[in-house]
Amino acid sequence: MNYYCYSNGKVLRKNEIKVGIVDLVMLRGYGVFDYLRTYYGKTFHINDYLTRFEQSAKGMKLKLPLKQKEIISVINHLLKKNNASEKKDFGIRLLLTGGYSLDSYLPAIKPNLFILIENLPHYPDWYSTKGIKLMLSEHKREMSRIKTINYLTAIHLSDERRKLKAQDTLYCYDGKILETTRNNFFLFHGNTLVTAKNDVLQGISRKAVIELARRKFKVEVRAMLKKEINSCSECFVTGTTRGVTPVVQIDNKKIGNGKPGKNTLELIKMFNEIVNKECR
Amino acid sequence: MNYYCYSNGKVLRKNEIKVGIVDLVMLRGYGVFDYLRTYYGKTFHINDYLTRFEQSAKGMKLKLPLKQKEIISVINHLLKKNNASEKKDFGIRLLLTGGYSLDSYLPAIKPNLFILIENLPHYPDWYSTKGIKLMLSEHKREMSRIKTINYLTAIHLSDERRKLKAQDTLYCYDGKILETTRNNFFLFHGNTLVTAKNDVLQGISRKAVIELARRKFKVEVRAMLKKEINSCSECFVTGTTRGVTPVVQIDNKKIGNGKPGKNTLELIKMFNEIVNKECR
Structure with missing residues (x-):
């Protein structure tokens, strides 16, 4: 589904988010992510997920452009804009990439941050x-x-x-x-x-x-x-x-x-x- | 440098090549590549590189949309368009990604193919x-x-x-x-x-x-x-x-x-x- 998502400071429909080909995530598979979800429209243990995301970024020497509080505020904004509710839950994917590398090898000074809203996978009962x-x-x-x-x-x-x-x-x-x-x-x-x-x-x-x-x-x-x-x-x-x-x-x-x-x-x-x- | 490159059938300037965020290469690091070069404006052992690229694609179960001959023809076109010459050599990066996945996990039926023209890295003498x-x-x-x-x-x-x-x-x-x-x-x-x-x-x-x-x-x-x-x-x-x-x-x-x-x-x-x- 073409939900509202976050791309480096902008809120865009998912199909509007396009990444330049020289991002290290494509040339060298260099990126970290995390994935949390809502239950009954509310996020679950969000601080644990965001702390792990921060640790992943640090572990890969990527500078996260937003603080935890700011990420929470973006997520809440996206959930509202996509009409999350007690009856409609979402997956929330945070993705931090190596950014636009100058030499196709070393990470950029500025990584790219995306926050994507997704349908949760459906598993059989x-x-x-x-x-x-x-x-x-x-x-x-x-x-x-x-x-x-x-x-x-x-x-x-x-x-x-x-x-x-x-x-x-x-x-x-x-x-x-x-x-x-x-x-x-x-x-x-x-x-x-x-x-x-x-x-x-x-x-x-x-x-x-x-x-x-x-x-x-x-x-x-x-x-x-x-x-x-x-x-x-x-x-x-x-x-x-x-x-x-x-x-x-x-x-x-x-x-x-x-x-x-x-x-x-x-x-x-x-x-x-x-x-x-x-x-x- | 903003060379002419190939993106799924189109010739575009490198900075015009944008990839949708749901490509599996970004969500799951799923992609293969190869990298060859010219010497004095001519490719070196191109068939070896393209055979390996085909094997990488096959190894990762990705369907390469072009045949070797077609890739060679694209590369020759790009070299000409970017004024490759005896005095100007290039690196040529072939990149095949998992494509636009429906479930953020399994490869798409149609991978995305990019052929990028790059400056060769300069190493000290x-x-x-x-x-x-x-x-x-x-x-x-x-x-x-x-x-x-x-x-x-x-x-x-x-x-x-x-x-x-x-x-x-x-x-x-x-x-x-x-x-x-x-x-x-x-x-x-x-x-x-x-x-x-x-x-x-x-x-x-x-x-x-x-x-x-x-x-x-x-x-x-x-x-x-x-x-x-x-x-x-x-x-x-x-x-x-x-x-x-x-x-x-x-x-x-x-x-x-x-x-x-x-x-x-x-x-x-x-x-x-x-x-x-x-x-x-």
Whole structure:
């Protein structure tokens, strides 16, 4: 949809936003982004997202032209202009590029900042009720703590994933489970919840779920071994667009009894409760 | 410089080429490119470059809208229109992007193709006559045989490289020497020339130099160990813009006597001879 978006200080329809070909984002894949969403028309944990966006920019040595407060004000303006409401939610993509490079290699002094309003992806209901299947693949994201725009491997693997009828790819590396292409991954051993500490994106939903889980379960944030897939009782993924989604199969291995686990369902409930509490 | 360039079937000045923000190259860093040059106004080994570009497109599952012959015809048209001559050489950048994605994730049916005419980078004369210094860094390029636009690590390391007064970064990984950020790397043990076989870009200058070297030296294309830096007698890099450039230092280790080696100088001479023969 052709929503009102933000482009370097201007509010434009999305199809009016055009970027000069010498932006380093096109010549060298140099850019960072972030992606948040609304629930019931209101943003969720926006400060966490904007702090991460700032950290990504800093990590890639790009100077963010707006402060957090200014970005929030732009986002609120865009949501209003696009008629966000209790009944109409949006995805909000922040994109900071390397800018118009003089030598096709080194970042410009002034990066380009875009804030795009998008429709949220629609996932079938059974993703949440029946759980999804993941395909394992050996890969570690380059600069894994920075949210760069590099999804080369993820997108490249899409065809294989579809052939295997998996809903996402789970990256493992050197005997450890890391994350999926766009979500964090968790597993339960009984009432102990485990998620990877290093070499993964520090997800905002991951953070929220870890905090919630600590109220009811033992939580271990540590290296998560690939072989734990064979012994775990439940798995799920967390992400901005998917919330908490049960995982019932990884490659050919069924998890638990092949249905969403009770602890996972409990966390989904708790997650929905804080969304309702904070946004409704 | 604002040269005439090609954008999806149109010839435009570079600053007139604008790309819609939803191109997957900006949202997900999804694109491939190639870069060739002219010598004395004529392209050098253009078929090798275009074949590699086709392979990169295929490797990333992008459909190249033009055939080799058609691309050559566009390039010749652009060179003429920009007054390429014996005295004015250009770099030619081919860029194929993921196109305007419907869901911000999967490539479009129709990628976008750009052919950009650029000034060649200018390197100081001493790079060739005195040789350059490299900084070692542990890294392996994702999808190393495909020329993707991903230079996140390379660009990110630029500040450190400058501080160390090195002219480029040499990637090593798991005890092996691979390549620099944009060049292939070679070393001599006496009259035996070695370069990496796997996990490196299959450079067109690399290919030309290997063929030339076989006339005079023993050539080994194989895994090149990091510890060989300590025992080698000469090093150099090859690349489209740099040709053959001697390397006289890697981190704190001086190579040979700290001056360009005689075999390297011989290869530079041979390389210049084929350039003259084919383009002059």
